[in-house]
Each structure stands twice: as C-alpha cells, then as structure tokens.
Amino acid sequence: MDEKEILKFCIERGLLIEPDVLSLFNEIVDDTESVKLIIEKIKSHTQKRIITRSLFEQNKEQVTEFFLTLPKENQKSLEKLKIKLGLQIEISRLSQVQSEIPSISQAKEDRQYSEEQLDETQSDDSLEQDEDSSVKVLLKPISTKKKIEVDDFVKNLRNRFAEMKNILQEHSELENLVSINKLSGGKKFSIIGMVFEKRVTKNRNIIFSVEDSTGRTKVLINQNKPELYKKAEEVALDSIIGFSGNGDREILFASNIVFPGAVNPERKKAPAEEYALFIGDIHYGSNVFMEENFLRFINYVNGKVPNSKEADKIKYIFIVGDLVSGVGVYPSQKKDLKIDDLEEQFRGFAELIGRIKKDIKIIISPGNHDGVRLLEPQPALDEKYSWPLYNLKNVILTGNPSYVNIASGKDFSGFDVLTYHGFSYPYYANVVPSLVSEGLNSPEKVMSYLLKNRHLAPTYSSVQAFPSEKDELVIKKVPDIFVSGHTHKCAVSYYNNVLVISVSGWEEETEYQKRKGNTPDFCKVPMVNLKTGAIKILDFE
Structure with missing residues (x-):
C-alpha cells in the first residue's frame, strides 16, 4: 500500500488519520483503493474527521458491512485487518492430531x-x-442451613435497593433527585425506584408503577417520544432505575430513563x-x-x-x-x-x-x-x-x-x-x-x-x-x-x-x-x- 497516497487522500478530504490505524493499513492491506473506500465510507457514516481505532470499534456493525463490499480477492488480507482492528475474533482451528492421552x-x-x-x-x-x-x-x-424467613427477603430487597441507588446516584442526568414521598408539582425532578408493574394503555403509552422505600408513584412514557419509548420497552420488571421528568405525587411524565450502566x-x-x-x-x-x-x-x-x-x-x-x-x-x-x-x-x-x-x-x-x-x-x-x-x-x-x-x-x-x-x-x-x-x-x-x-x-x-x-x-x-x-x-x-x-x-x-x-x-x-x-x-x- 502507498502510505503517502493515503495521507494525501485524507488531506484532500480534510481528514486526519491516527498513526496506529495508518500503520495497520500499511502493514496488512496491499490494495490502496480498498483502504480509500474504507476511509470514505466510515467518514460518510460517522461524519467524523479524525479516523481512529476507536471509531472502528464504535461502529463495528456498519464497518463490517463496508468490508463486504470490497473486492473478494482482497478478503484474506482484510480478514487480518478486521482482527487487528478488533472487529472480528481470530478463530484457530487446531489440527486433529492423535491424542497422546488415553480416553x-x-x-x-x-x-x-x-x-x-x-x-x-x-x-x-x-x-x-x-x-x-x-x-x-x-x-x-x-x-x-439457616431457616429462610420473610424478614430475610425484606433485608435482601432493602440491601439491593440501597446498592443500586448508590450506583444510580453517580449519574449526572438524574438532576434534582428526590424520594417519592417528597414529590411535588411545578418543577423537573428525578426519582430512583423499582418497577413493580408495567402496562401499555389503549393510547399505546407505557405506564410504570414504581416504588422506593418511602412510597409509590406512576411514571408515564409517551409513545410520541420514540427514543424514550424504545428505552421503556427494554425495562424489565423489578429493575431499579432512574426517571426524570415533570409531574406531581401521583404521576411523573418522564423525559428520561436512566439505567445503572457499567463502564x-x-x-x-x-x-x-x-x-x-x-x-x-x-x-x-x-x-x-x-x-x-x-x-x-x-x-x-x-x-x-x-x-x-x-x-x-x-x-x-x-x-x-x-x-x-x-x-x-x-x-x-x-x-x-x-x-x-x-x-x-x-x-x-x-x-x-x-x-x-x-x-x-x-x-x-x-x-x-x-x-x-x-x-x-x-x-x-x-x-x-x-x-x-x-x-x-x-x-x-x-x-x-x-x-x-x-x-x-x-x-x-x-x-x-x-x-x-x-x-x-x-x-x-x-x-x-x-x-x-x-x-x-x-x-x-x-x-x-x-x-x-x-x-x-x-x-x-x-x-x-x-x-x-x-x-x-x-x-x-x-x-x-x-x-x-x-x-x-x-x-x-x-x-x-x-x-x-x-x-x-x-x-x-x-x-x-x-x-x-x-x-x-x-x-x-x-x-x-x-x-x-x-x-x-x-x-x-
């Protein structure tokens, strides 16, 4: 691959390419035109002007589709590139040698x-x-061997709620965080609660019944908010999550759903x-x-x-x-x-x-x-x-x-x-x-x-x-x-x-x-x- 030609190609399009990515292209791929096509497609898809390794990882599915459009004769070298970029896992099929270990x-x-x-x-x-x-x-x-009693389930649930609450409180999206019994109208607030009921209304809105250690309330997800609605569909019963929105003690009209997450x-x-x-x-x-x-x-x-x-x-x-x-x-x-x-x-x-x-x-x-x-x-x-x-x-x-x-x-x-x-x-x-x-x-x-x-x-x-x-x-x-x-x-x-x-x-x-x-x-x-x-x-x- 012609490294200078790729750099010129990027400069003409106002792009920067991470040295590590350029080195991988140069090391593995012989076909300069295929590299240009990959760069063009990822730029078009992401609208980013800096081509980095993380950009490939963050758009894994789309990039994999890009590779399938490239010439078949280059697929072998491209397979190596996908492995190096973390888009594909290397599979090593071992030869079936005769076992030296008895059955x-x-x-x-x-x-x-x-x-x-x-x-x-x-x-x-x-x-x-x-x-x-x-x-x-x-x-x-x-x-x-301790006998299980009702109080054991209560302690377990309280501990679980406390642990999850500690995790969720770290999220900056949950502004003006209050307990359910402190809810009042007229301003935006956030709550953390366990979802004990989930239903879809005749208007196709989703309503959650949510509780914390202080009380219960309802949370409404409007079907006219597609991204929020999609989040709501993913919520499982008994999940402990955060909600933000407006409302009062009886109902919260949600503008955001916050999962605990793991990063x-x-x-x-x-x-x-x-x-x-x-x-x-x-x-x-x-x-x-x-x-x-x-x-x-x-x-x-x-x-x-x-x-x-x-x-x-x-x-x-x-x-x-x-x-x-x-x-x-x-x-x-x-x-x-x-x-x-x-x-x-x-x-x-x-x-x-x-x-x-x-x-x-x-x-x-x-x-x-x-x-x-x-x-x-x-x-x-x-x-x-x-x-x-x-x-x-x-x-x-x-x-x-x-x-x-x-x-x-x-x-x-x-x-x-x-x-x-x-x-x-x-x-x-x-x-x-x-x-x-x-x-x-x-x-x-x-x-x-x-x-x-x-x-x-x-x-x-x-x-x-x-x-x-x-x-x-x-x-x-x-x-x-x-x-x-x-x-x-x-x-x-x-x-x-x-x-x-x-x-x-x-x-x-x-x-x-x-x-x-x-x-x-x-x-x-x-x-x-x-x-x-x-x-x-x-x-x-």
Missing part, C-alpha cells in the same frame, strides 16, 4: 483410582490454592504476557459428551499439539459451570446419561482436568447441573460429591456468581473477572424486545443487557433467589471480564470496555436444544492475551 474408558481399564490414590497422585506441596497471589477470590457465596474507562493490559482460557458446559457423564475433543483441548493446553506456541504462557482456565450432567436434573434424564451417579461423574471429570499441567490455575464455579442448590447465589461445589476436585491443588472452587482477580502484581491491579453460569438468560431472551429475535443464539447481548442493569437477574421470577443478607447478584463493581455459560453458545464482544465472553458446550446437540430453536456451538475456547488484549477462539470441534 477415560481406557484409563479405567489401566488403573482404578481409589480416594487414597487420587489424593496421592495430585498432591503438590509447592502449590497453594486460594493463597496464590495471582488468583484472589473476591466474592464466594457460602452455603447456610470501564479503559481496557486493562497486563505487564507480562499470559493467557486466560474460558470454558464451561462440559457435561461429563452425558451420553453425548465429546470426550475426544476435550482430550485434544487438554493436549493443546499441555503443549502436545503442533503450533501451540501460546501453551507455555497459559496461566488461567475458567470453567463456568455444568462440569457434569448431574442426576435428576430433569424428568427422564437417566436415559441421557452414560454415568448415572453424581460422585462418579465428578470423579471422572476430576481425572480429566487432573491431567492439566499444574502451573495452570483452574478456577471453577458451579452450574445448575452440578448438584448444588438451584437457589442463587449458589455456593461452591458440594465436597460430598465433588471431593476429587478438592484434592487438585491447582483448582480453586468458587460459588456462582463469583468475582476473581487474576494476574495482579506490584504495579498492576490485575483483572477482575465476574463469572456467572447464566441460568437467568432464557428469561430475558424471551421477554426483552431487543433480545427476542436472536434469543439465546446471542448470549453476549443478554449479558450486555444485564451489565446495563447492573444485576444478573433483576426480575425475581428469572431465577430462584436465595435471600442472602446482601444481594450478591448485584454487579457492585464493574468487572474487566464477564464470562458465562449455560447457553452452549460461544460469543465474544465488548460492552463499554467490559470483555463479555460466553462459552460453548462439550456435548452434542440435545433434543431440548432442538425444541427450543437454540443452535449450540461445540468445543470453542476463547483465549485472551492479558498483555495485548488480543482474543483468539481455539476450535477443537
């Missing part, structure tokens, strides 16, 4: 692990679990080159568990696959639930199981991940198939059944959800990773208008929606909730990385500089998924370079 069935023939043998095999005094400075568990829901000022980059991998929904014990594919994954992590240059720098693996298929999770499940004993399922799963090299920290949170209580938040795996995992010294067991900090150092705060299995996602995929069309085939959009609400399950009926004193489903701190499973769909995106990751599954498509119209992904592993922020999808299918 589980072979392993059982060779050696039957007793509790003592497994404990002896995995012991490593040089490794510490939660005390390792590179991994800090910041939130770990605990199990309790990181920048994307962190670690000083050392290390990699984090994200998987989930293994479903060990299922008739259709993809064992050979999972063994290829283990081979890759252990550096036994050609062209696996990153393997030596893999330091963290997150597993976000449904490690096993469980027992009695749904009616007639037994016919779908190869192993119908929960303890045996965990024993087999532990034998698998016990083969991963011991300098990799494996952070595990539970899902709804893993034999923990269904009420959320969920504690860590029950040691009664999952004891083999407790014997693995490089495994760190957390609850669901959990906050885990990784890769911190002397002059680096590390990455805060929010893990949540994702049991609430089907509800929002079915009721939020902007999510309905793609449903669970776009879990990253559901996750972004919940980040915007700063709660993993704002509607009470979207999960079975456990009334812990503090609502641990509130996203109190904006994470650097937010990772989930449950949908068996692999997706990676950014929401206001939060890296959003949904993981694929490791079992073949089930009849349930076919009935629901979900199209699962198989054996895809997002890998993040913590130093550069580069993301690659490893494909073991």
Whole structure:
C-alpha cells in the first residue's frame, strides 16, 4: 500500500488519520483503493474527521458491512485487518492430531483410582490454592442451613435497593433527585425506584408503577417520544432505575430513563504476557459428551499439539459451570446419561482436568447441573460429591456468581473477572424486545443487557433467589471480564470496555436444544492475551 497516497487522500478530504490505524493499513492491506473506500465510507457514516481505532470499534456493525463490499480477492488480507482492528475474533482451528492421552474408558481399564490414590497422585506441596497471589477470590457465596424467613427477603430487597441507588446516584442526568414521598408539582425532578408493574394503555403509552422505600408513584412514557419509548420497552420488571421528568405525587411524565450502566474507562493490559482460557458446559457423564475433543483441548493446553506456541504462557482456565450432567436434573434424564451417579461423574471429570499441567490455575464455579442448590447465589461445589476436585491443588472452587482477580502484581491491579453460569438468560431472551429475535443464539447481548442493569437477574421470577443478607447478584463493581455459560453458545464482544465472553458446550446437540430453536456451538475456547488484549477462539470441534 502507498502510505503517502493515503495521507494525501485524507488531506484532500480534510481528514486526519491516527498513526496506529495508518500503520495497520500499511502493514496488512496491499490494495490502496480498498483502504480509500474504507476511509470514505466510515467518514460518510460517522461524519467524523479524525479516523481512529476507536471509531472502528464504535461502529463495528456498519464497518463490517463496508468490508463486504470490497473486492473478494482482497478478503484474506482484510480478514487480518478486521482482527487487528478488533472487529472480528481470530478463530484457530487446531489440527486433529492423535491424542497422546488415553480416553477415560481406557484409563479405567489401566488403573482404578481409589480416594487414597487420587489424593496421592495430585498432591503438590509447592502449590497453594486460594493463597496464590495471582488468583484472589473476591466474592464466594457460602452455603447456610439457616431457616429462610420473610424478614430475610425484606433485608435482601432493602440491601439491593440501597446498592443500586448508590450506583444510580453517580449519574449526572438524574438532576434534582428526590424520594417519592417528597414529590411535588411545578418543577423537573428525578426519582430512583423499582418497577413493580408495567402496562401499555389503549393510547399505546407505557405506564410504570414504581416504588422506593418511602412510597409509590406512576411514571408515564409517551409513545410520541420514540427514543424514550424504545428505552421503556427494554425495562424489565423489578429493575431499579432512574426517571426524570415533570409531574406531581401521583404521576411523573418522564423525559428520561436512566439505567445503572457499567463502564470501564479503559481496557486493562497486563505487564507480562499470559493467557486466560474460558470454558464451561462440559457435561461429563452425558451420553453425548465429546470426550475426544476435550482430550485434544487438554493436549493443546499441555503443549502436545503442533503450533501451540501460546501453551507455555497459559496461566488461567475458567470453567463456568455444568462440569457434569448431574442426576435428576430433569424428568427422564437417566436415559441421557452414560454415568448415572453424581460422585462418579465428578470423579471422572476430576481425572480429566487432573491431567492439566499444574502451573495452570483452574478456577471453577458451579452450574445448575452440578448438584448444588438451584437457589442463587449458589455456593461452591458440594465436597460430598465433588471431593476429587478438592484434592487438585491447582483448582480453586468458587460459588456462582463469583468475582476473581487474576494476574495482579506490584504495579498492576490485575483483572477482575465476574463469572456467572447464566441460568437467568432464557428469561430475558424471551421477554426483552431487543433480545427476542436472536434469543439465546446471542448470549453476549443478554449479558450486555444485564451489565446495563447492573444485576444478573433483576426480575425475581428469572431465577430462584436465595435471600442472602446482601444481594450478591448485584454487579457492585464493574468487572474487566464477564464470562458465562449455560447457553452452549460461544460469543465474544465488548460492552463499554467490559470483555463479555460466553462459552460453548462439550456435548452434542440435545433434543431440548432442538425444541427450543437454540443452535449450540461445540468445543470453542476463547483465549485472551492479558498483555495485548488480543482474543483468539481455539476450535477443537
């Protein structure tokens, strides 16, 4: 590419181009005319006169369409450009080398692990679990046998409201903020409240019934305000949000709706080159568990696959639930199981991940198939059944959800990773208008929606909730990385500089998924370079 010609092209049109972007164009794209067309189209679409990397990221969908209009013979180099600009994730399909690791069935023939043998095999005094400075568990829901009472729900709700109010009070748009019982006519004001009812009038206006700790009122959204109306359609029941407008004690005529939101000022980059991998929904014990594919994954992590240059720098693996298929999770499940004993399922799963090299920290949170209580938040795996995992010294067991900090150092705060299995996602995929069309085939959009609400399950009926004193489903701190499973769909995106990751599954498509119209992904592993922020999808299918 002729760099001088591109600079001249920009100057003639009154444009400035960021040196980093110009360097990428020059490094990757040979066709000067294609570069000119890209610049022309993004200028026309955005009306901006400075061409920056962030401009491409902010207009990702439109820019992707621009690329499709360019000559097909240049598509290969343009694919590299899209990856470098953060518009596309690199997918690395690994060659299907013969596994050097025996299958589980072979392993059982060779050696039957007793509790003592497994404990002896995995012991490593040089490794510490939660005390390792590179991994800090910041939130770990605990199990309790306390009898649940009505007062527990009241305390939980009050705490949730207080947490959300603190977040919303930081928004400058909420001017003249007052409690509902202090509302009076004649001026513009703002309130923070929980939406306990939502209805559409015969004139197609939306009316919310809203309450705070002091009282209740109604909020009207006029259908003649299309942008505001679209916001209102996205509001889920039990959400705690802000409203601004005019009115009195009885009704507020809204001019703005303010969601809590989640924003990181920048994307962190670690000083050392290390990699984090994200998987989930293994479903060990299922008739259709993809064992050979999972063994290829283990081979890759252990550096036994050609062209696996990153393997030596893999330091963290997150597993976000449904490690096993469980027992009695749904009616007639037994016919779908190869192993119908929960303890045996965990024993087999532990034998698998016990083969991963011991300098990799494996952070595990539970899902709804893993034999923990269904009420959320969920504690860590029950040691009664999952004891083999407790014997693995490089495994760190957390609850669901959990906050885990990784890769911190002397002059680096590390990455805060929010893990949540994702049991609430089907509800929002079915009721939020902007999510309905793609449903669970776009879990990253559901996750972004919940980040915007700063709660993993704002509607009470979207999960079975456990009334812990503090609502641990509130996203109190904006994470650097937010990772989930449950949908068996692999997706990676950014929401206001939060890296959003949904993981694929490791079992073949089930009849349930076919009935629901979900199209699962198989054996895809997002890998993040913590130093550069580069993301690659490893494909073991």
